[in-house]
Amino acid sequence: MKLCDYKKLNEEDQYRILWEQGVLIDACMDGEVKKLLYAIDNFYVELWCHTVTNKILWKLSFKQGKLLEKYLDKYSVQIN
Template identity: 75%
Template sequence: MKLNEYKKLSEEEQYRILWDDGELIDACLEGEVKKLLYAVDNFYVELWSHALTNKVLWRLSFKQGKLLEKYLNKYSAAIVDDLTGT
């Protein structure tokens, strides 16, 4: 499935695909907000939810750009630290 096809689906269908086919790539907790990054086919979905209620606060699907770069930068630094022992 391509990103533009996913975006044309109903919200209910998008969530079904996210839960059934999405692969959790990263998760972090910032205060009361859980930020989750999923990979679905050839694109990503970032989902923010309330940590206690699991109510979805925000959701965005994308292929690249600043939203993805913040995750890539996070892991690039971690890999470098592992390799250098710092």
């Protein structure tokens, strides 16, 4: 699935694809918000969940850029 096809889906279908095909890549805590990064084919979905209420606060799909870089910056890679 391509990112543009995913974005054309209604919210319910986007979540269905996320739960069925998404692979959890990373998770981090920011206060009472858990930020989860999922990969689906060639794009990513960032999900923010409130830890107390377990409600989804925000969802954004993307391919690259600052949203992805904040996760990549957590891991150092050394090439010899």
